[in-house]
Amino acid sequence: MVKIFLIIFFSVSLTACVVMNTKNGSLRVTNIVASGYDGVSSEFCASFSLTKDEAQYYFDNAKQVSARDIHDNYSFLPCYVSGEANLNNQICEWEVRAGGTSHITCGNQSMLMGCEDCLPTQK
Amino acid sequence: MATLQNGLFNDPKVQQRIFLGIEKGALIKINALVIHQTGAPTAQHTFNSYQKGRHGAHFLIDKMGKIYQTAKLNKKAHHVGKIKSKCYETKACTKVQLQIATQILFSKRLKYPTRVTNLHKNKNENENENENIKPYPDRYPINSDSIGIEIVGNYNKQIKIYENISPLQNKSLQWLISELFILFTITKADIYRHPEISYKMPSEAGTAIW
Numbered sequence: 001m002v003k004i005f006l007i008i009f010f011s012v013s014l015t016a017c018v019v020m021n022t023k024n025g026s027l028r029v030t031n032i033v034a035s036g037y038d039g040v041s042s043e044f045c046a047s048f049s050l051t052k053d054e055a056q057y058y059f060d061n062a063k064q065v066s067a068r069d070i071h072d073n074y075s076f077l078p079c080y081v082s083g084e085a086n087l088n089n090q091i092c093e094w095e096v097r098a099g100g101t102s103h104i105t106c107g108n109q110s111m112l113m114g115c116e117d118c119l120p121t122q123k
Numbered sequence: 124m125a126t127l128q129n130g131l132f133n134d135p136k137v138q139q140r141i142f143l144g145i146e147k148g149a150l151i152k153i154n155a156l157v158i159h160q161t162g163a164p165t166a167q168h169t170f171n172s173y174q175k176g177r178h179g180a181h182f183l184i185d186k187m188g189k190i191y192q193t194a195k196l197n198k199k200a201h202h203v204g205k206i207k208s209k210c211y212e213t214k215a216c217t218k219v220q221l222q223i224a225t226q227i228l229f230s231k232r233l234k235y236p237t238r239v240t241n242l243h244k245n246k247n248e249n250e251n252e253n254e255n256i257k258p259y260p261d262r263y264p265i266n267s268d269s270i271g272i273e274i275v276g277n278y279n280k281q282i283k284i285y286e287n288i289s290p291l292q293n294k295s296l297q298w299l300i301s302e303l304f305i306l307f308t309i310t311k312a313d314i315y316r317h318p319e320i321s322y323k324m325p326s327e328a329g330t331a332i333w
Binding site: 038039043044046047048066067068070071072074075076077079098099100103105108110111112116119120121122 | 159161162163168169172177178204205228229231232233234235236239277278280281283285317318321322323324325327
C-alpha cells in the first residue's frame with residue numbers, strides 16, 4: 001500500500017515538474033494578446049512592447065524564481081505584455097513585465113520567472 | 124517598555140535571533156519604518172534566506188505574531204532596494220525635478236531596469252537631484268536611514284497576491300511600531316509599505332494595519 005502511494009506521489013510530482021519546465025525550447029510562444037499597465041503609469045509604460053520572437057527569447061533564457069527572489073532582486077514594474085504559449089501540449093497564459101519578471105499559468109499551475117537582460121531595448 | 128542597548132531591542136515580547144550576515148555597516152540615523160511581507164510560508168524559510176547573508180530586515184513577525192529581532196538597530200540591512208522618485212510619485216516635483224525624473228524614466232533607448240537604477244543612483248547631470256542623496260523626507264527612505272519589518276506571508280502565484288496579514292500579526296506590528304515611536308523620532312507619516320517606495324508587487328504588506 002505504501003509502495004503504491006509512493007509510486008503515485010512521485011509520478012504526480014514528476015509530471016508537475018515536466019509540465020512547468022520551460023527550458024530547452026519546450027515553451028513555444030504562440031501569440032501576443034495585450035499590452036498594458038497597472039495604475040496610472042501610461043506615459044512610463046508607453047514604450048514597453050514585445051514581439052512574439054522577443055517574448056520567445058525571454059522565455060528561452062529566463063530562470064524560474066520565487067516571490068522572494070523578485071522581492072529581493074527585481075523591480076516589479078507596472079508595464080506588461082501578455083500572451084499565450086504552448087507547453088507540453090497545454091495552452092498557457094503568460095505576462096512579462098518591463099522589469100524582467102514574468103508569470104506563467106498553465107491550467108492550475110503557475111510559476112514566476114525573471115531575467116533583466118532578456119528583454120530588448122525599447123524603440 | 125522596550126529598551127535599546129547596542130542596537131539590541133530588549134523586551135520579553137521580542138526574541139533576538141540576529142543574523143550577522145544581513146547587517147551591512149553602521150545605521151546612524153533612523154528616519155522611517157518600511158513594512159514588508161516575506162513571500163514565503165514560514166519564518167524558517169526567511170531565516171534560511173537570512174543565513175545566506177544578502178538581503179534582510181531588522182524584525183520578523185511570524186504567523187503566530189511572534190516577533191524576532193534579526194538585525195541590530197545600529198546596523199543597516201538591505202531591505203529597500205531601488206527607490207522611486209518621491210516627488211514624481213506624489214506629484215510634488217519642481218519643474219527641474221520633474222524634467223530630470225521624466226528624462227530618466229522615459230529614456231527610450233534604455234531598458235526599463237536601467238531606468239530604475241539610474242533614477243535611484245546618480246546617473247543624471249544635476250547631482251543635487253539624485254534620488255538617494257536628497258535629504259529625508261524629500262525622498263523615500265533608504266537602507267541607510269530606515270528599519271525594515273518583515274511579516275511572514277506567502278505569495279499566491281495563482282491569484283497573484285500576497286496572503287492577508289492576520290489579526291495576530293497586525294497586533295504585534297502595532298505594538299512594535301508603538302515601541303519604536305518611543306525609541307526613535309518617527310511618526311505615523313514615516314511608515315511605508317514597501318511597494319509605496321520601491322517598485323515591488325503592489326499587494327506586499329497591503330493588509331498591514333498600524
